[in-house]
Amino acid sequence: MRSLIDIKDLTTDEIESLIAVAEDIIAHPDVYAHKCDGKKLATLFFEPSTRTRLSFEAAMYELGGHVIGFSSAQNSSTAKGESVSDTVRTVSCYADIIAMRHPKEGAPLVASRRASVPIINAGDGGHNHPTQTLADLLTIHREKGGFENLTIGLCGDLKFGRTVHSLMTAMSRYAGTRFVLISPEELCIPEYIKSEVLDPQGIPYTECRELEPVMHELDILYMTRVQRERFFNEADYVRLKDTYILTEEKLRTARENLCIMHPLPRVNEISVSVDDDPRACYFKQVLYGKYIRMALILKLLGEANV
Numbered sequence: 001m002r003s004l005i006d007i008k009d010l011t012t013d014e015i016e017s018l019i020a021v022a023e024d025i026i027a028h029p030d031v032y033a034h035k036c037d038g039k040k041l042a043t044l045f046f047e048p049s050t051r052t053r054l055s056f057e058a059a060m061y062e063l064g065g066h067v068i069g070f071s072s073a074q075n076s077s078t079a080k081g082e083s084v085s086d087t088v089r090t091v092s093c094y095a096d097i098i099a100m101r102h103p104k105e106g107a108p109l110v111a112s113r114r115a116s117v118p119i120i121n122a123g124d125g126g127h128n129h130p131t132q133t134l135a136d137l138l139t140i141h142r143e144k145g146g147f148e149n150l151t152i153g154l155c156g157d158l159k160f161g162r163t164v165h166s167l168m169t170a171m172s173r174y175a176g177t178r179f180v181l182i183s184p185e186e187l188c189i190p191e192y193i194k195s196e197v198l199d200p201q202g203i204p205y206t207e208c209r210e211l212e213p214v215m216h217e218l219d220i221l222y223m224t225r226v227q228r229e230r231f232f233n234e235a236d237y238v239r240l241k242d243t244y245i246l247t248e249e250k251l252r253t254a255r256e257n258l259c260i261m262h263p264l265p266r267v268n269e270i271s272v273s274v275d276d277d278p279r280a281c282y283f284k285q286v287l288y289g290k291y292i293r294m295a296l297i298l299k300l301l302g303e304a305n306v
């Protein structure tokens, strides 16, 4: 039985197969409409979510399956003091697959050791978010035609942004990847990403504080929200939250084929006027997230040859 806790749990070939299945679902949705008839997905969300939870639910419905779950810890027996292990052991009795989001790093890994059905990490604290990465990869594949020789600018909260950590881990596997890491000093990329992901693979990267001087170098600009819920003090959040606001003006020197991404939710980091720019890909990312989660559910349930 396979779970997806970290993007490294998938080989490069498996990621490519998932992308191929997602592309096939986009082209022939009818073929997949009953693949999960009679199956149940449980969404256990101990932290807020709009896209991840609802895209998992939409994905399961579009495969013909059913969904059960809760969308906040307060609505579950967690509020009575139940452990994650006991919760997933319980839910394993009701569902065929579980998507789980939790504020504690490592909680989905612990859950996967106690569950008798596959667990999908839908975000664990400031650590990882592998299914957002799959959505990001499908977006990059569709927009850029592949993964090689891309200069990727990641901008904003690189310390607590879990989507950043998983995306960097995934993209580090491809030849010619280069990262430009744009953040305030306090929100720079964690040391372990450098020592465990970048350095061993010899991935070139630069760190800088300002976006505009590096804009022209980028194939992809991945904007992120400052992760308010991970801050110890509100004053630091207020000081840092508007460090980078992407505007049309700042895109003046950007490449014509730049791909602007954001895992969403957006707070203030991208001006709404950028939404009409043909280079804005963040709402496409939302849609692709549903298709790639359909492919992932099929894979983990053994319903697809991926």
Ligand code: NCD
Pocket: 051, 052, 123, 129, 132, 162, 163, 224, 225, 263, 264, 265
């Ligand atoms: C992200 C997350 O939850 O980490 N959102 C998402 O799942 N698309 C990004 C964020 O909350 O900033």
